[in-house]
Amino acid sequence: MPSTTRFGATIPILxxxxxxxxxxxxxxxxxxxxxxxxxxxxTDDVTFSALAFQRFxxxxxxxxxxxxxxSIDWKLDPVLTLGGGLTYVQTPSSHQWRTHQQxxxxxxxxSFRTQLEEAYKPDAARPQLRLRERVQASLKLDPKDxxxxxxxxxxxxxxxxxxxxxxxxxxxxxxxxxxxxxxxxDGTLGYMMILxxxxxxxxxxxxxxQVGMIYRY
Numbered sequence: 001m002p003s004t005t006r007f008g009a010t011i012p013i014l015x016x017x018x019x020x021x022x023x024x025x026x027x028x029x030x031x032x033x034x035x036x037x038x039x040x041x042x043t044d045d046v047t048f049s050a051l052a053f054q055r056f057x058x059x060x061x062x063x064x065x066x067x068x069x070x071s072i073d074w075k076l077d078p079v080l081t082l083g084g085g086l087t088y089v090q091t092p093s094s095h096q097w098r099t100h101q102q103x104x105x106x107x108x109x110x111s112f113r114t115q116l117e118e119a120y121k122p123d124a125a126r127p128q129l130r131l132r133e134r135v136q137a138s139l140k141l142d143p144k145d146x147x148x149x150x151x152x153x154x155x156x157x158x159x160x161x162x163x164x165x166x167x168x169x170x171x172x173x174x175x176x177x178x179x180x181x182x183x184x185x186d187g188t189l190g191y192m193m194i195l196x197x198x199x200x201x202x203x204x205x206x207x208x209x210q211v212g213m214i215y216r217y
Contacts, residue, residue: 035212063092124160148176
């Protein structure tokens with residue numbers, strides 16, 4: 001089967017994953033993410049990346065969001081990569097700046113990422129601190145296509161509101177198919193499910209199909 005057909009065939013697979021998501025949650029919503037970006041080598045071991053996201057969301061779940069992110073990754077050896085970056089998030093009701101630092105460990109097709117994220121919101125008493133723990137598998141389908149499967153825990157270490165306890169912010173599971181379209185362009189189709197637990201009301205589940213393009217210098 002031609003690689004183009006295999007890439008296109010992932011659309012119904014992702015749709016099936018969407019339909020198979022838990023239907024028991026009372027508060028479910030749908031989002032759609034579009035993203036574009038570029039990566040460029042700074043040195044042999046250092047890479048700069050820039051990404052822009054448009055997240056279409058229902059007004060009852062925060063409304064549409066625009067996200068701009070820049071990051072630097074420093075590969076110390078085949079296993080260990082250190083990174084950091086700056087993100088700006090704009091929603092209809094507010095905006096915020098986020099900084100992050102991360103450690104990435106890569107073992108062949110499996111990788112583990114630990115990220116500490118600080119969110120600075122207008123008029124907040126203090127920054128919000130989140131710990132993000134992700135495990136990801138990268139599976140090569142053919143010379144042009146690969147499948148990425150990941151699970152991530154977002155844990156709120158410190159709320160912007162003094163007195164609030166640390167808690168699980170959300171769980172995320174994702175599947176993406178990336179295809180090398182040319183020497184420089186990669187295309188991505190994906191799906192993410194975001195589970196946000198709530199102790200005083202119904203849990204929230206968001207379904208987020210994704211499509212994007214990355215230019216690699």
